[in-house]
Amino acid sequence: MENIANLMQGFAVALTWPHIALMIAGVLFGILVGVLPGLGAPNGVTLLIPLTFTMDPISAIILLASMYWGALFGGSTTSILFNIPGEPSSVATTFDGHPMAKQGRATEALSYAFLSAGFGALFGVVMITLLAGPAARFAHMFSSPEYFAVYFLAFCCFIGLGGASPFKTLASAGIGFALATIGMDTISGTLRLTFGFTDLVKGVSFLIAVIGLFGIGELIATMEERLEFRGVDARVRPRDVLRAMVALPRYWVTLLRSSLVGCWMGITPGGPTAASFMSYGLARRLSRTPERFGKGTPEGVVAPETADHAAGTSAILPMLALGIPGSATAAVMMGGLMIWGLHPGPMLFVEQKDFVWGLIASMYVANIVAVVLVLFTVPMFAAILRIPFAVIGPLIVVICFVSAWTVGASPVDMWLALLFGLIGYLFKKLDYPIAPLVLAMVIGDKAEDAFRQSMIMSGGSLTTFWGNWLSGSLMTLALVLLFWPAISKLVGATFGRPTKPALE
Amino acid sequence: MSGHDASHKDIGGGDGGGDDSRVLLCRRTLELFAALLVTLFGATIAWGSLEFDTGWSERGPGSGYFPFWIGLVVAGAGIAIGVETVLRRDYAKQPALTASQARRMLAFLVPMVGFLLLAMALGLYVAMAIYLAAVMIVQGGYRITTSLATAFGSTLFLFMMFEKALLVPLKKGPLEALLGIH
Numbered sequence: 147m148e149n150i151a152n153l154m155q156g157f158a159v160a161l162t163w164p165h166i167a168l169m170i171a172g173v174l175f176g177i178l179v180g181v182l183p184g185l186g187a188p189n190g191v192t193l194l195i196p197l198t199f200t201m202d203p204i205s206a207i208i209l210l211a212s213m214y215w216g217a218l219f220g221g222s223t224t225s226i227l228f229n230i231p232g233e234p235s236s237v238a239t240t241f242d243g244h245p246m247a248k249q250g251r252a253t254e255a256l257s258y259a260f261l262s263a264g265f266g267a268l269f270g271v272v273m274i275t276l277l278a279g280p281a282a283r284f285a286h287m288f289s290s291p292e293y294f295a296v297y298f299l300a301f302c303c304f305i306g307l308g309g310a311s312p313f314k315t316l317a318s319a320g321i322g323f324a325l326a327t328i329g330m331d332t333i334s335g336t337l338r339l340t341f342g343f344t345d346l347v348k349g350v351s352f353l354i355a356v357i358g359l360f361g362i363g364e365l366i367a368t369m370e371e372r373l374e375f376r377g378v379d380a381r382v383r384p385r386d387v388l389r390a391m392v393a394l395p396r397y398w399v400t401l402l403r404s405s406l407v408g409c410w411m412g413i414t415p416g417g418p419t420a421a422s423f424m425s426y427g428l429a430r431r432l433s434r435t436p437e438r439f440g441k442g443t444p445e446g447v448v449a450p451e452t453a454d455h456a457a458g459t460s461a462i463l464p465m466l467a468l469g470i471p472g473s474a475t476a477a478v479m480m481g482g483l484m485i486w487g488l489h490p491g492p493m494l495f496v497e498q499k500d501f502v503w504g505l506i507a508s509m510y511v512a513n514i515v516a517v518v519l520v521l522f523t524v525p526m527f528a529a530i531l532r533i534p535f536a537v538i539g540p541l542i543v544v545i546c547f548v549s550a551w552t553v554g555a556s557p558v559d560m561w562l563a564l565l566f567g568l569i570g571y572l573f574k575k576l577d578y579p580i581a582p583l584v585l586a587m588v589i590g591d592k593a594e595d596a597f598r599q600s601m602i603m604s605g606g607s608l609t610t611f612w613g614n615w616l617s618g619s620l621m622t623l624a625l626v627l628l629f630w631p632a633i634s635k636l637v638g639a640t641f642g643r644p645t646k647p648a649l650e
Numbered sequence: 651m652s653g654h655d656a657s658h659k660d661i662g663g664g665d666g667g668g669d670d671s672r673v674l675l676c677r678r679t680l681e682l683f684a685a686l687l688v689t690l691f692g693a694t695i696a697w698g699s700l701e702f703d704t705g706w707s708e709r710g711p712g713s714g715y716f717p718f719w720i721g722l723v724v725a726g727a728g729i730a731i732g733v734e735t736v737l738r739r740d741y742a743k744q745p746a747l748t749a750s751q752a753r754r755m756l757a758f759l760v761p762m763v764g765f766l767l768l769a770m771a772l773g774l775y776v777a778m779a780i781y782l783a784a785v786m787i788v789q790g791g792y793r794i795t796t797s798l799a800t801a802f803g804s805t806l807f808l809f810m811m812f813e814k815a816l817l818v819p820l821k822k823g824p825l826e827a828l829l830g831i832h
Contacts, residue, residue, distance in 0.1 A: 334713040365758070555819075
C-alpha cells in the first residue's frame with residue numbers, strides 16, 4: 147500500500163534525536179498545562195506557536211502535537227485524583243476514576259487511564275494512516291443534518307440511562323441547554339438572554355461551569371465531611387502499574403469499541419468530549435454489570451479515556467485533509483500551519499508529503515514517549531495526595547479561580563464559577579445528575595446550530611433528517627438508544643421474561 | 651491514616667466539639683428549595699426569550715424558539731420535582747444538613763468568598779497570598795512562619811508560571827501597579 151511506504155518515509159523524517167527531544171519537552175509542558183483546570187491544550191498550543199517561528203514546520207508540529215498528548219494525559223490525572231477535570235474531555239473520566247482514587251486505588255486508576263489512552267491514540271493514528279485518502283471523500287457527505295444526527299446520537303447514548311429521577315435528569319439537561327443558548331446566536335446574530343449584562347454577551351463558558359461544578363462543588367462537598375481524601379493509599383507501588391497493565395487486555399471489547407467510537411467522533415467532528423461521554427454511556431449500557439459504573443470500575447475509566455484519545459488523534463485528519471478542525475486544539479494547530487505557509491486540504495497530501503507523513507509518524511513515537519513519561523511521573527502525581535488537605539484544599543481553590551480567570555480575563559467568570567460550585571454542591575446532595583448538564587452545555591450550541599441550518603436548508607421540514615441513509619440511520623439509532631429502557635421493558639413484558647430493574 | 655502530628659488540626663470545627671448532629675435542614679425542605687430554583691430558572695429563560703421570534707417559519711425555528719421551550723420544559727421539570735418531593739413521605743425525616751456539617755462548610759466557604767472579594771480589590775496574587783496564609787494559620791493550626799513561607803512560596807511559583815512561563819497575565823491590583831508590574 148502506498149500509504150505504508152509513505153509512513154516509513156515519515157518515520158525516517160521524524161525519528162531524529164532533536165525531534166525526540168522536542169517530543170519529551172512538548173509532553174512535559176503539555177502535562178503541566180493539562181493538569182491546570184481551565185488552562186488546556188488550546189492555550190498551550192497558542193503559547194507555543196510563537197516559539198515555533200524559528201523552527202521548520204515538521205519540528206514545530208511535532209512540538210505542538212506532543213504538547214497536545216501531554217495535556218490530554220494531564221487532564222486525566224486531575225480528574226482521577228481530585229475530581230477536577232483538567233480538560234473538558236476528561237470529565238467522563240471522573241465518574242469512575244475519582245471513586246477509584248478514593249478507594250485507595252489511585253495508581254491503578256491512573257495506570258488504566260494512561261494505558262487505555264495510549265491504546266486509543268495509537269488506534270487513532272493507525273486509522274489516520276489507513277484512511278488518509280478515503281476520509282476526504284467521506285467528509286463531503288457531511289452537511290448540517292448529518293452533524294445534528296451525530297450530536298443527537300452522542301446525547302441519546304448517554305442520556306436515557308435512568309438514574310435517580312427522570313425529572314431531575316431532564317432538569318439537568320435542560321439547564322445545560324438553556325445555558326448554552328445564552329449569548330450571541332450565530333444564526334441570527336442576536337444576543338440572547340443576556341438581560342442587559344454585557345459580560346454575558348460571550349455566553350456562559352462551559353469551562354467555567356466545569357471548574358465550578360466539579361472543582362469547587364466537590365471541594366465544598368468534601369469539606370462537609372471532616373476528612374479529606376479519605377482512605378487514599380498514599381504509597382505508590384510500581385506493582386499497581388504492572389497489575390493494571392496485565393489486567394488491561396481483559397477489557398479488549400471495551401478498548402476496541404471505545405476506539406471505534408472515538409475515531410468516529412473525531413473524524414466526523416463530534417469532538418473528544420462528546421466521544422468520551424458516548425463511550426462511557428455505551429459501556430454502561432452494554433455492560434452486564436451496569437450498577438458498578440460510577441463506583442470505581444476500571445471499565446468506567448477505560449471507556450472514556452480510549453475514546454477521548456482516539457477522537458483527539460483522529461480529529462487531526464479532517465483538519466489536515468479538509469481544513470475542518472475537529473477540536474479546538476486542531477483549530478489552533480491549523481492556524482499554526484497557515485502561519486508556517488502550509489495550507490490544509492487535499493493538496494497538502496500531495497505537495498507536502500514529507501510534512502504530513504512525518505507528522506503522522508511522529509504521532510506513533512510521541513504516543514509511546516508520552517505513555518512512558520507519564521507512567522513514570524504517576525508516583526509524583528499520586529504523592530500530591532499526601533499533602534495535608536488543610537494546605538492543598540485552599541491551593542486547589544486558588545488554582546480553580548485562577549483558571550476561571552484565564553478563560554476570559556473576566557471577574558464575572560470567577561463569581562460564576564463560585565455559583566456553579568454551589569449548584570454542584572446542591573446537585574450532589576440532592577441526587578441531581580451533573581453529567582447531562584455538562585454534555586448539554588458542550589454540544590447544545592453546536593447541535594442547535596446544526597439543527598437550524600438543517601431547517602433553513604429544508605424549508606422547515608423535519609423529514610430532512612431521514613433524507614439520506616447516513617443521517618437516517620444515525621437518527622434512528624439515537625432514538626432507539628434513547629427509548630431503550632422503555633422498549634426493553636415492553637419486549638420483556640410481552641414475552642413474559644422478567645423485566646430488568648431500572649439501571650442504577 | 652494521614653499522620654497528623656500535634657502541631658495542626660483538621661480544618662473546620664476541630665475535634666474538640668464532637669459531632670453536633672442537630673438537623674438544620676431536612677431533605678424535603680432542601681429539595682423544595684432546589685425545585686423552586688429550577689422552576690424560577692426555567693421561567694426566566696422562557697420569559698427572556700419572548701422578545702425574540704419564538705415561532706417556526708419556513709426558515710425553521712426562530713432564535714427564541716429553543717430557549718422558550720427549553721425554559722418551559724425546565725420549569726415543568728421543576729414543578730414535577732416539587733410534586734415528587736411532597737409525595738415522598740420519607741424525605742421529611744431525612745436530614746440534609748446538620749449543624750456541624752454547616753459549620754464545616756461555612757468555615758470553608760466564607761474564606762473562599764473572602765478570597766474572591768480580595769482578588770477583586772487587590773488582584774489575584776495578593777489575594778491568594780493572604781488567603782493561603784490565613785487559612786493555614788487560623789484553620790490549619792500551622793505555625794506562622796510555615797504558613798507565610800508556604801503562602802508566599804506558592805504565590806511566587808504561580809506568578810513565575812503564569813506571568814513568565816505561560817505568558818497568561820492574571821488579575822493585578824494596586825500592589826503590582828506600585829511595583830510597576832503589569
